[in-house]
Amino acid sequence: MAQRQRGKSNATTASAALRQHWHLYLFEGAELAIFMLSACFGDVLLYSPASPISAAMPSLALRGLAMGAAMGVTAVLIIHSPMGRRSGAHFNPSITLTYLWLGKIAPWDTTFYVAGQFAGGIAGVGVAALFLGKWLAPPPVLYAITVPGKYGTDAAFAAEFFMAALLMGMVLWTSNRAAFAKLTSYLVGVLITFYVLLFGPVSGFSINPARTVGSACFAHIWTAIWLYFTAPLLGMFLAAQVYVLLYGKAGVLCAKLHHGPSDLPSP
Structure with missing residues (x-):
């Protein structure tokens, strides 16, 4: 993540953006589809009453840790x-929109990234449903939906906001420091692991509106959907704003999740 993104995008129109970067938009969709496949299979294995693994692992905390580790490794x-x-590797509209605000991705690329992410979230759950239909649909799995837990909507909003802010703050701070840049992706995995364990029961662990929509489309459950659109984005924007206030936009040399080249366009 310590390197600058290569090249300046000249995609000033939708058609130009599609011609130049269509493969990146497909990649973003595929990445979230894979993440959702992992989430659906993990939920079935660890939480479905029909799963022998779930039966052999009665501790909810242990199942939460296993699920978190699986999602962290997947990421x-x-x-x-x-x-x-x-x-x-955004695979999250909140990340992409924050990078737009930071000037790290062009507007048309942002539009198609977000479209690809939503399509990928729905496609991933759809593919999982083809293989796991009779196990994925019934409670408590319900297509790996994210809904507020027993603590209510306010707690879920606070959890999503906190997780998003900490994630973005960590990514910006580590990715712009040579000594820590190579660790950024692994720290993302660690955060996700503990997010699932600690905040899964509070909000379902989303921090990604496309991830939430993918599950809701099949479960037909849209409880408090607004918070999964607003809390992650507000949390990431706040973290980015604080970072810029402390270090200036010149201090954001890159905003990538890995240490290596990318042809993601910058303005």
Whole structure:
């Protein structure tokens, strides 16, 4: 993440952006689809009453830790995959929109990144449903939905806001320091692991509106959907604003999740 993104985008129109970077938009969709496949399979294995693994692991805390580790490893593998290295491995509209505000991605690329992410979230759950239909649909799995837990909507909003702010703050701080840049992706994985364990029961762990929509489309459950659009974005924007106030936009040399080249356009 310590290197600058290569090249300046000249994609001033939608058609030009599509011609130049269509493969990156597909990559972003595929990355979130893979993440959702992992989430759906993990939920079935660890939480479905029909799963022998769930039956053998009665401790909710242990299941939460296992689920968190699975999602954290999945995120790290996606970030370091050929697709992730090319697209920047956002697979989250809140991250992409924050990078737009920071001037690290062009407006049309932002539009198609976000569209790809939403399409990928829905596609990932759809593919999982083809393989896991009779296990993925019933409670408590419910297509790996994210809804507020027993503490209510306010607690869920606070959890999503906090997780998003800490994630973005960590990414910006480490990725712009040579000594820590190579660790950024692994720290993302560690955060996700503990987010699932600690905040999964509070908000379902989303910090990603496309991830929430992907599950909701199949479960037909849209409880407090607004918070999964607003809290992650507000949290990431706040973290980025604080970082810029402390270090200036000149202090944001890059905003990538891995240490290596990318052809993600900058303005």
